[in-house]
Amino acid sequence: xxxxxxxxDLSKQYANNRIKAIDHLSLNVExxxxxxxxxxxxxxxxxxxxxxxxxxQPNSGDILVAGHSALKQPHQVRKIIGYMPDxxxxxxxxxxxxxxxxxxxxxxxPPADRNGLIRDLLELVDLTHRxxxxxxxxxxxxxxxxxxxxxxxHDPQVLILDEPAxxxxxxxxxxxxxxxVELARMGKTIFFSTHILADxxxxxxxxxxxxxxxxxxxxxxxxxxxxxxxxxxxxxxxxAQPAEAMAILQATAGILSVTELHSNGAGRxxxxxxxxxxxxxxxxxxxxxVSKGVPVLHFSxxxxxxxxxxxxxTKGLVT
Amino acid sequence: MRKGKxxxxxxxxxxxxxxxxxxxxxxLASSANNVGNSGMVQTVGKVVFGIxxxxxxxxxxxxxxxxxxGAISSERERQTYDLLQTTLLPARSLVLGKLTSxxxxxxxxxxxxxxxxxxxxxxxxxxIGEVLVAFLLLIVTAFTFSAIGLLISSLMRSTLAxxxxxxxxxxxxxxxxxxxxxxxxxxxxxxSGLMYSSNFTAFQxxxxxxxxxxxxxxxxxxxxxxxxxxxxxxxxxxxxLFYTTLPMTNGGNFPIVAPWIAYxxxxxxxxxxxxxxxxxxxxxxxx
Numbered sequence: 001x002x003x004x005x006x007x008x009d010l011s012k013q014y015a016n017n018r019i020k021a022i023d024h025l026s027l028n029v030e031x032x033x034x035x036x037x038x039x040x041x042x043x044x045x046x047x048x049x050x051x052x053x054x055x056x057q058p059n060s061g062d063i064l065v066a067g068h069s070a071l072k073q074p075h076q077v078r079k080i081i082g083y084m085p086d087x088x089x090x091x092x093x094x095x096x097x098x099x100x101x102x103x104x105x106x107x108x109x110p111p112a113d114r115n116g117l118i119r120d121l122l123e124l125v126d127l128t129h130r131x132x133x134x135x136x137x138x139x140x141x142x143x144x145x146x147x148x149x150x151x152x153x154h155d156p157q158v159l160i161l162d163e164p165a166x167x168x169x170x171x172x173x174x175x176x177x178x179x180x181v182e183l184a185r186m187g188k189t190i191f192f193s194t195h196i197l198a199d200x201x202x203x204x205x206x207x208x209x210x211x212x213x214x215x216x217x218x219x220x221x222x223x224x225x226x227x228x229x230x231x232x233x234x235x236x237x238x239x240a241q242p243a244e245a246m247a248i249l250q251a252t253a254g255i256l257s258v259t260e261l262h263s264n265g266a267g268r269x270x271x272x273x274x275x276x277x278x279x280x281x282x283x284x285x286x287x288x289x290v291s292k293g294v295p296v297l298h299f300s301x302x303x304x305x306x307x308x309x310x311x312x313x314t315k316g317l318v319t
Numbered sequence: 320m321r322k323g324k325x326x327x328x329x330x331x332x333x334x335x336x337x338x339x340x341x342x343x344x345x346x347l348a349s350s351a352n353n354v355g356n357s358g359m360v361q362t363v364g365k366v367v368f369g370i371x372x373x374x375x376x377x378x379x380x381x382x383x384x385x386x387x388x389g390a391i392s393s394e395r396e397r398q399t400y401d402l403l404q405t406t407l408l409p410a411r412s413l414v415l416g417k418l419t420s421x422x423x424x425x426x427x428x429x430x431x432x433x434x435x436x437x438x439x440x441x442x443x444x445x446x447i448g449e450v451l452v453a454f455l456l457l458i459v460t461a462f463t464f465s466a467i468g469l470l471i472s473s474l475m476r477s478t479l480a481x482x483x484x485x486x487x488x489x490x491x492x493x494x495x496x497x498x499x500x501x502x503x504x505x506x507x508x509x510x511s512g513l514m515y516s517s518n519f520t521a522f523q524x525x526x527x528x529x530x531x532x533x534x535x536x537x538x539x540x541x542x543x544x545x546x547x548x549x550x551x552x553x554x555x556x557x558x559x560l561f562y563t564t565l566p567m568t569n570g571g572n573f574p575i576v577a578p579w580i581a582y583x584x585x586x587x588x589x590x591x592x593x594x595x596x597x598x599x600x601x602x603x604x605x606x
Contacts, residue, residue, distance in 0.1 A: 089399035106406035
């Protein structure tokens with residue numbers, strides 16, 4: 001895989017603010033990645049995205065998208081990216097298909113090709129049944145899906161999405177997530193900012209954590225977890241034989257502590273282990289329990305891990 | 320302009336103008352006993368034509384800013400500006416597209432007024448040259464006032480502020496300049512009185528007259544209504560639409576081209592400058 005987005009020593013300071021919104025940020029995104037750009041509010045996510053989308057000038061540094069400078073070759077970059085801001089810009093009295101047709105014209109797509117393209121895009125975002133409805137009348141989730149269809153109208157290589165799931169209800173969030181996975185399967189590179197950590201855990205192949213304009217951590221989620229949280233927390237529930245389970249766990253190399261969270265007195269017990277090891281070593285613990293006849297009911301890494309990764313990486317600074 | 324708004328505007332505009340022309344016609348007809356007099360009929364034709372063109376000129380001056388004052392600022396307000404900027408749409412196309420849309424609508428308003436103008440031709444007294452010059456002045460004015468609105472819209476973030484400033488600019492051009500003309504005329508009469516009562520040399524008088532004529536000419540040529548009236552006066556009194564002379568005290572002549580020519584060149588040039596600046600402003604990347 002080759003690097004498709006290269007953020008090079010990027011800095012941005014707004015005229016009315018003494019503190020830098022972005023402070024010497026460098027980051028690479030590989031082709032085909034679903035890259036989650038995570039950070040607290042005011043961390044510099046939107047500023048970075050706006051520079052990438054050729055809408056804002058940095059004070060120093062540059063962003064290369066497929067080798068083209070966002071600063072010096074904005075027209076080339078615009079051909080490659082599909083940008084979705086964190087708000088939905090709407091024209092009054094415009095119908096759903098007209099909205100896509102209008103932006104298709106803005107991307108110089110010939111009128112003869114637009115009809116089929118609009119049909120395919122509406123099908124992709126599941127809005128075919130709303131084709132002739134006014135854009136104003138759509139729900140927020142539908143508007144977000146329409147917005148995503150708009151970013152795809154010129155078949156861009158890279159999608160740059162600013163808080164795509166922000167303000168959506170749980171169902172709409174899941175739908176957007178599924179769409180992003182589908183788009184990644186279609187070969188798109190997706191760079192999206194978010195502060196919803198569940199989205200990151202669910203779909204991202206790589207993550208970058210930004211705070212006070214500085215990149216504090218970047219890489220695949222598992223690597224970040226290992227780097228920032230050497231001790232993984234795993235919850236295990238067994239149906240019976242709690243004593244055997246406890247003995248196996250305590251004897252396993254890499255397990256630092258075993259805590260019994262709950263026991264019903266009839267054998268059914270729940271434990272939390274702190275474990276220092278990779279995924280292979282973790283799977284071996286499960287094999288060991290099962291091979292020794294312990295009826296395992298539940299075995300999973302704590303989902304709150306990502307929040308802990310985030311908390312450990314950031315210091316709560318806001319510019 | 321969807322949902323029939325344009326139809327309503329056109330209907331109201333035509334009704335008001337028809338009413339005005341009808342009232343003027345009735346007024347002239349009732350005051351003139353000699354209906355068969357061809358000179359009188361021609362005067363009616365000229366008056367009807369003058370009123371239609373005058374109303375159209377006022378309409379263009381005050382509708383054009385309304386059409387363009389929100390052109391760019393409203394894109395910012397409805398948060399579509401960023402979306403457009405990240406497409407392949409050049410700033411030039413965006414600005415010229417907005418301008419074309421405004422001028423097309425103004426052109427439509429002018430075209431629907433043709434039947435009323437043709438009433439004047441029915442009475443006679445209006446030459447084809449007059450009709451063409453009037454139409455050219457209306458088009459250039461539409462272009463200019465649309466360009467002013469567009470420039471202010473490119474500068475401002477709020478459509479309300481942009482509309483207010485555009486209208487202030489329109490009011491200054493339409494009504495501010497006649498005030499200046501009035502002041503200049505009283506100053507000129509005062510100065511000419513002074514010239515004849517003082518011991519100025521013939522050369523000094525010539526210089527002063529040249530300055531006064533020049534200032535007066537510029538003031539006339541930069542106001543839409545003054546330009547129309549002055550061009551019409553020139554046509555009636557000097558029988559020309561292009562070039563004439565004004566008498567000077569020393570027996571010489573002060574040459575002038577018709578004010579409408581200067582008006583077209585002056586506003587045509589500044590409109591192009593305004594549009595060029597608007598394109599530069601729209602092209603600008605956020606800092």
